[in-house]
Amino acid sequence: MNALLAAAGIDPWIAICSLVTVVITVGMGFWTAGKSKSAGDFFVAGRSVSVGWNASAISGEYLSAASFMGVAGMVMLNGYDALWYPVCYACGYLFLLLFIAGPLRRFGAYTIPDFAEGRYDSPVFRKIAVCFVLFIGFFYTMPQMKGAGTTLAYIFPGLHYSVGVIVVGAVITLNVSLGGMKGITLVQAFQYWLKVFAITIPIFVLASIVGHYQQHLEANKTAQETVAAAPAGIERKALTAKAPKDEQWIAPFGSLTTKAVDNAIKAAKTPEEKAALEANKKPYSLLYTYSLIIALVCGTAGLPHILVRFYTNPDGVAAKRTTMWVMILIGVFYVFPPVYGVIGRSLMPELYEAIGSKGTDKVVLELPTLLAGRDYPLLGSVLSGITCAGAFAAFMSTFSGLLVSMSSALAHDIYGRMLKPDSSPEQRLKAFKWAAVIIGVVSVGLGTQVEKLNINYLVGQAFAIAAASYFPLLFMSVWWRGMTMKGAATGMLVGGLMALGAITLTTLSDVYAVQSLADFWVANPLVRILCEQPAIWAVPLSIILMIVVSKATASTVPADVRMKMLVLHAPEALGLKQEYIKEHEGLGGH
Amino acid sequence: MSESPSTPDSIHSDAFLARLMRDQLKLSIACALCFVVALVALPLLNYFQPEFMAQRVFGFTLTWLILGVLFFPFVWIISYVFIKRSIALEDAEAKAALDGLTK
Numbered sequence: 001m002n003a004l005l006a007a008a009g010i011d012p013w014i015a016i017c018s019l020v021t022v023v024i025t026v027g028m029g030f031w032t033a034g035k036s037k038s039a040g041d042f043f044v045a046g047r048s049v050s051v052g053w054n055a056s057a058i059s060g061e062y063l064s065a066a067s068f069m070g071v072a073g074m075v076m077l078n079g080y081d082a083l084w085y086p087v088c089y090a091c092g093y094l095f096l097l098l099f100i101a102g103p104l105r106r107f108g109a110y111t112i113p114d115f116a117e118g119r120y121d122s123p124v125f126r127k128i129a130v131c132f133v134l135f136i137g138f139f140y141t142m143p144q145m146k147g148a149g150t151t152l153a154y155i156f157p158g159l160h161y162s163v164g165v166i167v168v169g170a171v172i173t174l175n176v177s178l179g180g181m182k183g184i185t186l187v188q189a190f191q192y193w194l195k196v197f198a199i200t201i202p203i204f205v206l207a208s209i210v211g212h213y214q215q216h217l218e219a220n221k222t223a224q225e226t227v228a229a230a231p232a233g234i235e236r237k238a239l240t241a242k243a244p245k246d247e248q249w250i251a252p253f254g255s256l257t258t259k260a261v262d263n264a265i266k267a268a269k270t271p272e273e274k275a276a277l278e279a280n281k282k283p284y285s286l287l288y289t290y291s292l293i294i295a296l297v298c299g300t301a302g303l304p305h306i307l308v309r310f311y312t313n314p315d316g317v318a319a320k321r322t323t324m325w326v327m328i329l330i331g332v333f334y335v336f337p338p339v340y341g342v343i344g345r346s347l348m349p350e351l352y353e354a355i356g357s358k359g360t361d362k363v364v365l366e367l368p369t370l371l372a373g374r375d376y377p378l379l380g381s382v383l384s385g386i387t388c389a390g391a392f393a394a395f396m397s398t399f400s401g402l403l404v405s406m407s408s409a410l411a412h413d414i415y416g417r418m419l420k421p422d423s424s425p426e427q428r429l430k431a432f433k434w435a436a437v438i439i440g441v442v443s444v445g446l447g448t449q450v451e452k453l454n455i456n457y458l459v460g461q462a463f464a465i466a467a468a469s470y471f472p473l474l475f476m477s478v479w480w481r482g483m484t485m486k487g488a489a490t491g492m493l494v495g496g497l498m499a500l501g502a503i504t505l506t507t508l509s510d511v512y513a514v515q516s517l518a519d520f521w522v523a524n525p526l527v528r529i530l531c532e533q534p535a536i537w538a539v540p541l542s543i544i545l546m547i548v549v550s551k552a553t554a555s556t557v558p559a560d561v562r563m564k565m566l567v568l569h570a571p572e573a574l575g576l577k578q579e580y581i582k583e584h585e586g587l588g589g590h
Numbered sequence: 591m592s593e594s595p596s597t598p599d600s601i602h603s604d605a606f607l608a609r610l611m612r613d614q615l616k617l618s619i620a621c622a623l624c625f626v627v628a629l630v631a632l633p634l635l636n637y638f639q640p641e642f643m644a645q646r647v648f649g650f651t652l653t654w655l656i657l658g659v660l661f662f663p664f665v666w667i668i669s670y671v672f673i674k675r676s677i678a679l680e681d682a683e684a685k686a687a688l689d690g691l692t693k
Contacts (some may be wrong), residue, residue: 083657091665095627098618098672127665214649222644222651250651251644252636282637289633295627317677324669338658374663562607569610575682 009157011369013378017385018155021194026175028187043349051318054324057185058309060192062089063333064140065147065396068391071334073361075341076351077454078256079249083339084292085456086334090327092315095471097323101210102299103312103478103568105319105366111179111405112304112470113413119477120485121558123417128489132469133304135500137406137439138262138446140305141453142400145447147395150357150455152390154365161357162448169447172396173440178401182296190330191397198390199336202368202383206343208234209374211337213339216346222246224500236346243352249345252541253285258290260284260525262534267522277525287536288529292460299463299509302470305405308432315572340364356451399443410435449511468538469496474547475479481565484557487550495542502531502538606687613679619671625665632657 019359067089078585093282107115117126147167148294152164175582180369209214211234219236221227240244248254261281268274300306314320344351344363347370364387371380411432415421423431473492476483506528509517521528530537558564636643636653643653650658 050641069693079650080657083654087661088655091663094669095622097669098622102676173674216656217647217651218646222646224644250654252633252641252653264595284638286633290630293629293633317680320673320676324666324673324685327669328666331666335659335662479611483654560605565611569614570605570687573680574687578619 006090011243011381011384013381014385014388015153017382017389018151018392021389022171022396023252025187025191025393026394027277028190035314039152047422048492049189051313051321051325053185053189054313054318056192056287057189058306058322058326059329059333060188060190060195060311060397061401062398063195063394064328065144065391066459067330067334067337068173068199068394069147069150069361069364070143070454070459070487071337071358072340072344074256074362074454074456075338076344076360076363077244077341079159079244079254080252081254081256081289081455083338084289084294085460087336088293088296090331090334091236091299093160093298093327094329095297096301097327097511100307100474100478101310101323102316104307104474104501105313106316106572107442107564107568111308112302112474113409114474115477116488119558120488122485125485127413127418128493129237129473130409132434132465132492132496134406135471135496136304136462136466137409138400138443139465139503140459141399141402142446143394143453143458143462144399144456145392145443146278146357146361146453146458147397149447149451150362151365151391151395153357154362155388159482161406161451164357165447166444168395169399169440169444172399173403173436173444176400176407177277188397188401193210194393195390196329196333198386198393199333199364200389203336203339203343205379206371207339207381208466209369209376209420210347212261212341213342216342219346220250234346237349240349240352243345243541248472253289257285260288260521260528264522264525266360274527283528288533291529291533291536294539295460295464295467297534298467298471298535298539299465301378302474302508303463304466304470305401308405314561315381319570336426340367343359343367361455403439403443405497406439407432407435410439426549431448451505452511453507458507461507464498464503464533464535464538467535468499468542472542476543478568480547480550481561482550482554482557483546484550486546486553486556487546489547490549491542491544494545495538499534499538499542501582502534506532610683613683614676617672617675617679621668624668628661628664 067086071082074085104115107118111133113126113129117123117131145168149161149164152168153159153161154165177311178582215234216236219234243249244255248286253426258281261277261284265274265277265281269278310319310322313322341360344360344367348363348367351358351363351366365384368383368387369380371377371383411428415431415435416428420427424450454517472495473488474490477488505517508514632653644651646652647655
């Protein structure tokens with residue numbers, strides 16, 4: 001058996017660790033799903049969930065393939081600029097905490113479409129809000145699929161990237177449509193601790209043998225250092241041709257944020273043109289950085305599959321406490337992926353030369369095997385198996401969570417409310433299963449196309465769309481009494497769709513190498529930056545539209561807006577929540 | 591909670607709601623400002639003081655140390671302060687409103 005695996009280039013330890021993770025995850029899903037029969041159980045049981053469990057569960061759902069594999073790959077590829085991703089992924093929760101978590105929980109709306117309908121008494125608005133669950137969801141599933149394809153291609157070296165995507169996509173889709181993985185708190189919480197274990201233990205062992213984080217950083221010389229101050233005993237392989245230079249890699253405004261201008265400089269014909277572009281390089285790079293920060297910070301506060309989880313808090317105070325613990329749990333996690341990137345740059349520079357699934361996105365998986373060259377072959381394999389297990393946990397949990405929320409949107413909102421309002425619960429359950437299959441197939445199809453793109457970059461794009469659509473909606477609806485449904489809908493649609501369009505355009509031109517678009521980007525690097533990172537104009541645009549249109553339609557402010565605002569903001573001790581529900585029941589509402 | 595207490599009329603006044611929202615928003619904005627100032631300042635420092643930010647501290651460059659390590663605890667502190675104050679604020683509001691009921 002071992003000989004057979006070895007002949008195929010498969011390391012048995014890595015394969016076993018991954019298999020065990022898949023079996024445990026699927027098994028736990030079915031075991032807990034068996035204990036809670038209906039979808040309602042999930043919510044009711046959720047009321048008793050403690051802050052610690054709930055925070056672990058939210059963190060478990062949040063840490064996707066982008067966090068586990070993508071951040072390390074991107075830090076290795078782009079250096080300092082990529083650090084904004086992990087930092088903003090974690091710190092974006094602060095906006096959620098300060099402005100949205102408590103009020104949203106008090107309102108008793110657990111999805112954004114629910115909130116949209118409840119706040120404006122408008123089923124139409126609900127339907128508009130549902131569309132963005134799908135837009136954001138698909139952008140979020142693509143990188144998860146890339147993570148799956150990359151991991152499988154690493155474990156089974158002969159396997160084609162798209163085969164991995166199809167296999168993992170099929171397994172998870174089947175699992176979700178058969179009723180496993182209902183987003184049960186226990187499973188998600190377990191996944192968080194598995195991921196933390198899988199990212200920390202290997203890097204501690206590895207760093208103690210090959211040298212620590214800061215020692216490997218010291219090996220990269222800054223612009224003002226003439227020789228690298230690498231401490232004794234730190235080895236470093238020669239950088240390959242495609243690797244960025246030390247001084248660009250370690251400093252801000254490096255290859256990630258200056259790519260558009262660099263491409264334009266390469267194509268420039270006259271020295272004057274080149275000089276003009278050079279002068280613009282740093283200001284444009286600053287613009288890119290700010291736009292990225294806005295996208296990630298505001299986007300975190302508008303992610304549909306994360307907000308759902310806040311309902312499982314018993315009250316607004318618990319919702320706030322949970323958010324703080326989530327920030328601590330994921331903050332601790334996010335310190336580590338960049339360490340893989342930094343050490344990977346020193347010791348695995350050959351990854352810079354490879355493209356797609358063989359490139360830097362797999363540095364987390366492969367880095368532990370370095371130990372084999374240092375007389376610890378078994379340890380290297382086991383640790384690499386552990387990081388593979390963490391990667392499986394990452395893309396499986398996030399993809400399942402997205403699949404559930406997207407299928408519910410299709411089955412309950414589009415099928416159950418729009419196509420067939422009088423459908424029976426059985427019909428809706430059937431619709432959910434079909435919706436899961438359809439979305440699974442589309443996700444796999446999209447996933448096979450994005451091998452060239454960085455995992456982390458793609459997730460960042462999903463954040464930008466959320467930042468331009470859901471974040472303004474939630475923020476303004478919670479804090480401004482004068483918002484009308486028309487204002488909210490206009491702002492969300494225009495801001496969100498324009499961000500979506502700009503991002504789709506850049507993604508398509510990168511994936512399919514459209515020549516005419518590539519020429520256009522080269523001629524207009526600023527437009528390229530604003531399309532690639534649209535948050536800096538799309539978020540203000542969305543908010544301004546909301547204000548202007550709401551002012552113009554001020555007569556349609558919901559009549560009971562004061563009561564709604566009281567429910568959002570008054571402490572639970574006043575018991576307003578129940579009063580609000582009773583009023584609705586009295587009116588024979590929903 | 592057993593039965594919802596009949597709430598005093600005073601809390602249904604516009605003045606009460608305005609004060610409630612204003613107090614909470616003030617706190618949120620104050621905390622958000624600390625965070626936003628740091629987020630805006632770091633790229634600016636990188637832009638205008640690249641050499642200062644590139645000096646080595648424990649092997650890291652200063653800017654790498656701030657962004658990659660120190661930023662996380664900084665945000666934890668803000669969120670801790672916010673939660674403490676916001677819960678105290680809610681308790682005070684609830685107490686004031688319910689006291690109004692008994693009078």
